[in-house]
Amino acid sequence: MALLQISEPNQGDAPHQHRFSAGIDLGTTNSLVATVRSGMAETLPDAQGRHLLPSVVHYRRDGTVTVGAQAKSAAQGDPLNTLSSTKRFLGRGVNDIKRLGTQLPYHFVDGEKGMPKVRTVVGDLSPVEVSSEILKHLHQRLKESVGGEPEGVVITVPAYFDEPQRQATKDAALLAGLNVMRLLNEPTAAAIAYGLDQKSEGVIAVYDFGGGTFDISILRLNRGVFEVLATSGDSALGGDDIDRAIATWIMAQAGIDDDAGHHQMRRLMDDACRIKEELSDREESEFLIEKEDGTFWEGRLNRQQLHRIIDTIIRKTLVPCRRALNDAGIALNRVEDVVMVGGSTRMPRVRQLVGAFFQREPHVAIDPDRVVAIGAAMQADILVGNKPDSDMLLLDVIPLSLGLEMMGGLAEKIIPRNTTIPVARAQEFTTYKDGQTAMAIHVVQGERELVSDCRSLARFELRGIPAMAAGAARIRVTFQVDADGLLSVVAHEAVTGIESRIEVKPSYGLGDDEVARMIQESMAHAREDMDARNLREQNVEADRVVEALEAALAADGEQLLSPQERQAIDDAIAHLRQSQKGSDWSRVKEAISALNRSSTEFAARRMNASIQLALSGQNVDTFGE
Amino acid sequence: MAITVTENAAKRVETFLANRGKGVGLRLGVKTSGCSGMAYVIEFADEIGGEDTVFEDQGIKVIVDAKSLVYLDGTELDFAREGLNEGFKFNNPNAKDSCGCGESFNV
Numbered sequence A: 001m002a003l004l005q006i007s008e009p010n011q012g013d014a015p016h017q018h019r020f021s022a023g024i025d026l027g028t029t030n031s032l033v034a035t036v037r038s039g040m041a042e043t044l045p046d047a048q049g050r051h052l053l054p055s056v057v058h059y060r061r062d063g064t065v066t067v068g069a070q071a072k073s074a075a076q077g078d079p080l081n082t083l084s085s086t087k088r089f090l091g092r093g094v095n096d097i098k099r100l101g102t103q104l105p106y107h108f109v110d111g112e113k114g115m116p117k118v119r120t121v122v123g124d125l126s127p128v129e130v131s132s133e134i135l136k137h138l139h140q141r142l143k144e145s146v147g148g149e150p151e152g153v154v155i156t157v158p159a160y161f162d163e164p165q166r167q168a169t170k171d172a173a174l175l176a177g178l179n180v181m182r183l184l185n186e187p188t189a190a191a192i193a194y195g196l197d198q199k200s201e202g203v204i205a206v207y208d209f210g211g212g213t214f215d216i217s218i219l220r221l222n223r224g225v226f227e228v229l230a231t232s233g234d235s236a237l238g239g240d241d242i243d244r245a246i247a248t249w250i251m252a253q254a255g256i257d258d259d260a261g262h263h264q265m266r267r268l269m270d271d272a273c274r275i276k277e278e279l280s281d282r283e284e285s286e287f288l289i290e291k292e293d294g295t296f297w298e299g300r301l302n303r304q305q306l307h308r309i310i311d312t313i314i315r316k317t318l319v320p321c322r323r324a325l326n327d328a329g330i331a332l333n334r335v336e337d338v339v340m341v342g343g344s345t346r347m348p349r350v351r352q353l354v355g356a357f358f359q360r361e362p363h364v365a366i367d368p369d370r371v372v373a374i375g376a377a378m379q380a381d382i383l384v385g386n387k388p389d390s391d392m393l394l395l396d397v398i399p400l401s402l403g404l405e406m407m408g409g410l411a412e413k414i415i416p417r418n419t420t421i422p423v424a425r426a427q428e429f430t431t432y433k434d435g436q437t438a439m440a441i442h443v444v445q446g447e448r449e450l451v452s453d454c455r456s457l458a459r460f461e462l463r464g465i466p467a468m469a470a471g472a473a474r475i476r477v478t479f480q481v482d483a484d485g486l487l488s489v490v491a492h493e494a495v496t497g498i499e500s501r502i503e504v505k506p507s508y509g510l511g512d513d514e515v516a517r518m519i520q521e522s523m524a525h526a527r528e529d530m531d532a533r534n535l536r537e538q539n540v541e542a543d544r545v546v547e548a549l550e551a552a553l554a555a556d557g558e559q560l561l562s563p564q565e566r567q568a569i570d571d572a573i574a575h576l577r578q579s580q581k582g583s584d585w586s587r588v589k590e591a592i593s594a595l596n597r598s599s600t601e602f603a604a605r606r607m608n609a610s611i612q613l614a615l616s617g618q619n620v621d622t623f624g625e
Numbered sequence B: 001m002a003i004t005v006t007e008n009a010a011k012r013v014e015t016f017l018a019n020r021g022k023g024v025g026l027r028l029g030v031k032t033s034g035c036s037g038m039a040y041v042i043e044f045a046d047e048i049g050g051e052d053t054v055f056e057d058q059g060i061k062v063i064v065d066a067k068s069l070v071y072l073d074g075t076e077l078d079f080a081r082e083g084l085n086e087g088f089k090f091n092n093p094n095a096k097d098s099c100g101c102g103e104s105f106n107v
Helices: A069-073 A094-103 A127-146 A163-175 A186-193 A239-254 A262-281 A303-328 A348-358 A371-383 A512-524 A526-560 A563-581 A585-615 A620-624 B007-020 B066-072
Strands: A021-025 A030-037 A040-043 A056-059 A065-067 A082-084 A108-110 A116-120 A123-125 A152-157 A180-185 A201-209 A214-222 A225-234 A284-290 A296-302 A335-341 A402-406 A410-415 A423-429 A438-445 A455-463 A475-481 A487-493 A499-504 B025-032 B038-045 B052-057 B060-065 B076-082 B085-091 B104-106
Touching (some): A021 A127, A021 A186, A030 A371, A040 A371, A040 B007, A065 A069, A094 A108, A123 A127, A127 B085, A152 A163, A152 A186, A152 A371, A163 A180, A186 A201, A186 A214, A186 A225, A186 A335, A186 A371, A214 A303, A225 A303, A239 A303, A262 A296, A262 A303, A296 A303, A335 A371, A410 A423, A410 A475, A438 A487, A563 A585, B007 B038, B007 B060, B052 B066
Parallel strands (some): A021 A152, B025 B060
Antiparallel strands (some): A030 A040, A108 A116, A201 A214, A402 A410, A438 A455, B038 B104, B052 B060
């Protein structure tokens, strides 16, 4: 028996066609997967009820791969084949790794094209391959949890990730068999989880204080579109530093030497972490610390004391906050929402100091470890089409229309501007001349009617169209813009199935001003553009008519027309040609009609002649049957 | 004529409705399609129509239209967990056989 989820009214899928989707938070330390079921986004636990999957992969000599907590526990025994924090190396070059890699025990080797690899017992592995193991594990958990293959996923990446890092994340997902609908910035995902995307506009600060890193992002929301204004942070500041500060305090109080052994230090750090967590719920914590000599020290710590120990660390996070606001050019009082992400923001003192800094009560209702995955799942649910249209977010729109060049230099719009993406639109085109076997496709962007006034994006050709009469071939051109704004154009010929395609990034190198200018011009020139379009259209039609007629005249003119009749047609052609020299499209149109009228008789005779030709030599009986 | 809801299902429906922030109850129904005759419909309900019958069980309003009720009378809605998967389940005494996956059924 299939297990069903509640749909929105009238949005229920046909059976066997549920559109599952998920959000994946591929983290440096931990990863999560979340999905929307019965309208609610939740992270998915494993069979033991654990939601967080440690981002650790262990490769064994026999080729088996373990991921998560099990892999993490192998780190001590087999450090070289237990890979953690690989997110730091995703999409990085060998030189970047040399800078970062000194803190890690792995043996990096140079791969092809400057791509670094890690040497393990099972061979040299790229960070993409290692990350894909984590994604495969989450993919499996997801499939088991929703009872089917997800249609697509949204994966979150840090706002500061550059193109190669984003591409590497996508590659890892592809290797894991996932269809990535979109990469989403982590702070944006957190804002979405709190429903801040439902507002029309505003400035949002996302404060992400995790175990080992701190990130602050300043986002601006405008008509449903998030823009990252600035990011800042400290890649070596996290909850671990707070634990260490508490451990140091304990050592001083309990008289434990600074040169305590590794084992003792590890235990002290665990104790410190526990005390920290306890003080999030209580005013005071009492505890026993076992010393190396086996004796116990009984201690107590209250919130006031804790604050004195950790305030300097928390205040360190406020420096990047101030820097990010400066970079964004945003005054402190313009920040409307503060979103808390990362386990360390569970501490009441962190919330208090951050709230005081931004003069705002921060959003803390959603588990800060899961909030990014939850936001990603909500986004995925919308992208996969599980929301009624009225709830559809306007996340991204095409700033300018996308289209094709038609005969006569006219721009035919396929996707009009302000269409929300992702989107796919198709239109059928045909050949202009008899026997035409190739078609040049010119992709343009802009609002104007003439191609010369639009922006050229790409050109490609479709070759191998079978020779047919003009207008007989059917070429379907599909424009598809994915959620990342990447446009792909595919031309497909129906009879042979031949196909040709190209991909372009339409927004590349186009500033807001330029977009605004292009739209404004299209308004200002609306009338001229319409006339220009009509003139071009009529000229194209005139050329087509004259060309067809001249071919017919060359073939049968002598035979079927008297000299006077021939003269009349020639005059009409000359008149049409003359009208084309002007710029009045209505005169061209009239001349085309006149030519059509004067050649009607000729066309009728040709028709009769060809029927007679077909019938000649046939016995009447043939038709009687 | 009755439709019932298990305690487990009621708790989940309550949570989902609260999370959604609107809705008068849960609409259950059937529609033709699927690989074996009829398919179940389970949706949030924003309004109650003239053709609808409303059942209240475990504090949950279950709304069923007249056409569907013929097929669903006596059904118990349950919320079940199978491995990592979880979701709603129709225990329908009218269903004679169902397709392999149980998403659609015949009476």
